[in-house]
Amino acid sequence: MDRTIRRKRKKGTKVAGTVMIFIVIAIVFVAYVFPIFWMGVTSLKTKVQIFDTKPKLFFKPTLNNYRTFIGTAEGGEVGAGRAGAATSFIAAMGRSILMTTSVTLLSLLLGTMAAYVLSRYKMPGKDDLMFAILSTRMLPPIVVLIPISLLFTNIGLKDTYLGFLLLYTMFNMAFSVWIMKSFFDDVPFSFEEAAMCDGYTRFRAFLKVVLPMVKPGLAATSIFCGILVWNEFLFAIVIGTRKWVFMPPTIFTMSYGAEGIIWGVLASSSLIYIVPVLVFVYLVRKNLLRGITFGVIRG
Numbered sequence: 361m362d363r364t365i366r367r368k369r370k371k372g373t374k375v376a377g378t379v380m381i382f383i384v385i386a387i388v389f390v391a392y393v394f395p396i397f398w399m400g401v402t403s404l405k406t407k408v409q410i411f412d413t414k415p416k417l418f419f420k421p422t423l424n425n426y427r428t429f430i431g432t433a434e435g436g437e438v439g440a441g442r443a444g445a446a447t448s449f450i451a452a453m454g455r456s457i458l459m460t461t462s463v464t465l466l467s468l469l470l471g472t473m474a475a476y477v478l479s480r481y482k483m484p485g486k487d488d489l490m491f492a493i494l495s496t497r498m499l500p501p502i503v504v505l506i507p508i509s510l511l512f513t514n515i516g517l518k519d520t521y522l523g524f525l526l527l528y529t530m531f532n533m534a535f536s537v538w539i540m541k542s543f544f545d546d547v548p549f550s551f552e553e554a555a556m557c558d559g560y561t562r563f564r565a566f567l568k569v570v571l572p573m574v575k576p577g578l579a580a581t582s583i584f585c586g587i588l589v590w591n592e593f594l595f596a597i598v599i600g601t602r603k604w605v606f607m608p609p610t611i612f613t614m615s616y617g618a619e620g621i622i623w624g625v626l627a628s629s630s631l632i633y634i635v636p637v638l639v640f641v642y643l644v645r646k647n648l649l650r651g652i653t654f655g656v657i658r659g
Contacts, residue, residue: 396634403628410623425624429614429632452610457636459521459606460589463528467585468578470529471536476566478537479544490538497534501594509598519601527595532585539584543577544570579644590637607633 402410404421430449478486508527509518517523547570555565571578593608600606611633615626 396631399627400631402623403631405624407622407624425628426632428622428625429629448605448610448614452605452607455604456590456607459524459528459604460586462525463532463589464582464585466525466529467532467536468582471533471581472540472571472578474533475537475540476544476570479541480549490541493534493537496531501531505594505598508595512599518599519603521604523599524595524604527599528589528592532588535584535588536581539581540574540577543574547573579646583641583644586640587637 401417403425404423405419406422406424409416409419478490483489512518512523512527517526551569551573552562552565555569556562560568591608592606593612596606597609597612600609611626611629615622615629
């Protein structure tokens with residue numbers, strides 16, 4: 361009888377614990393998803409509906425906010441038909457995609473090679489070098505904004521593709537090196553030795569044996585680097601003045617009117633802006649979770 365009661369109590373405790381876990385997960389999910397849901401609802405409302413004191417979930421939706429942002433609106437209450445809006449949107453999106461892709465690939469290339477060397481070779485001052493690489497992320501960007509802006513102006517890199525490429529790659533190298541080094545540390549060197557005994561060179565063993573084993577790390581690193589570049593606003597609005605204006609400054613500019621913030625346009629442009637990131641995360645989803653939970657934690 362006592363054993364039966366204990367079993368029932370233990371089973372009830374497990375069920376209660378499972379229910380609590382699901383409740384916590386549901387709360388966290390709602391907390392993260394609800395802002396995106398509300399942003400989507402706001403993007404389909406008119407100005408009157410947005411400022412209604414009694415928000416409604418059921419209303420007549422409108423796409424005018426999206427048309428305003430991409431410059432195809434023929435009329436409307438706010439900012440419709442802005443001159444050059446379509447050109448600004450397409451050009452800014454193209455520049456953001458180009459810069460994010462370029463910086464991510466370059467950061468992966470340089471960071472992976474540097475992490476491999478730091479993981480496999482013994483060298484004096486390696487710990488100090490790793491700390492120096494990490495220290496590039498210790499200061500908030502606003503601290504170095506003025507010196508970098510003045511430096512880029514004097515050497516002719518302000519508002520140029522090369523300037524942004526070097527700047528963003530420099531800030532992303534710390535993530536690339538530290539994350540990838542943790543993955544290389546988890547790959548036994550015996551695998552490379554076996555490959556070299558079969559006739560592989562060191563570089564070929566790295567490409568054919570080691571690199572495929574750290575694909576989750578490459579996926580995680582690419583996501584971190586890509587999101588950092590994609591969302592970067594401070595340097596983009598100060599250094600990119602005319603030729604290289606990216607999406608964050610464009611959204612900031614086009615979401616303000618004579619009466620203040622145009623919330624409908626801000627919501628619609630923000631939804632458009634997160635789509636490329638969601639697509640990229642979806643494509644690398646298989647390796648992303650393992651990359652975040654395995655390499656980073658064990659490193």
